[in-house]
Amino acid sequence: MKLAIYPGSFDPVTFGHIEIISRAAKMFDKLIVLVSVNPLKPNSFTREERLEMLSETVQVEGFDNVEVDSYDGLLIDYFKQRDADVIVRGLRAVSDFEYEFQMAQANRKLCPKAETVFLASKSEYTYFSSSVVKQIGMFGGDIKDFVPEYILGRIANRLKK
Numbered sequence: 001m002k003l004a005i006y007p008g009s010f011d012p013v014t015f016g017h018i019e020i021i022s023r024a025a026k027m028f029d030k031l032i033v034l035v036s037v038n039p040l041k042p043n044s045f046t047r048e049e050r051l052e053m054l055s056e057t058v059q060v061e062g063f064d065n066v067e068v069d070s071y072d073g074l075l076i077d078y079f080k081q082r083d084a085d086v087i088v089r090g091l092r093a094v095s096d097f098e099y100e101f102q103m104a105q106a107n108r109k110l111c112p113k114a115e116t117v118f119l120a121s122k123s124e125y126t127y128f129s130s131s132v133v134k135q136i137g138m139f140g141g142d143i144k145d146f147v148p149e150y151i152l153g154r155i156a157n158r159l160k161k
């Protein structure tokens with residue numbers, strides 16, 4: 001059984017993430033979407049809120065082989081604990097590459113078994129990011145093209161506060 005982990009901040013989840021989840025879920029027997037800590041980014045949503053929105057996404061979209069979890073430590077420690085095979089990351093543009101490449105190399109140094117698979121984002125999602133969603137939402141802009149309607153109200157209300 002091939003087990004993959006898709007880690008990220010998901011602060012909040014966007015259509016860009018959902019598209020990666022959907023494709024990765026078809027490539028592996030099981031996919032864990034892991035809410036992780038990025039020490040370089042402050043979060044707007046609590047871990048519980050992010051987990052809740054991701055769980056709802058998985059349920060509504062009918063991703064049967066996808067589990068949602070969170071971990072506060074090193075991704076690679078979780079990877080080892082779960083005896084996973086692959087780390088999945090989305091690549092939107094060349095500008096993502098250096099950071100992603102560094103993470104993949106560091107993770108493989110810490111655990112030689114850890115393969116990172118990069119999925120190229122669909123072209124319509126290349127400029128999507130949680131930060132863009134947060135900026136638009138904070139100033140009361142319309143975020144309906146960026147996040148699913150079943151979590152839209154929650155995200156918009158939270159960002160306006």
Ligand code: PNS
Pocket residue numbers: 007008009010036037038039041073074075076102103104106107
């Ligand atoms: O969605 P993001 O913020 O780009 O995701 C980055 C994330 C959370 C996957 C990365 O910061 C991470 O792996 N955090 C867990 C801590 C860790 O293992 N850091 C070392 C990576 S080499």
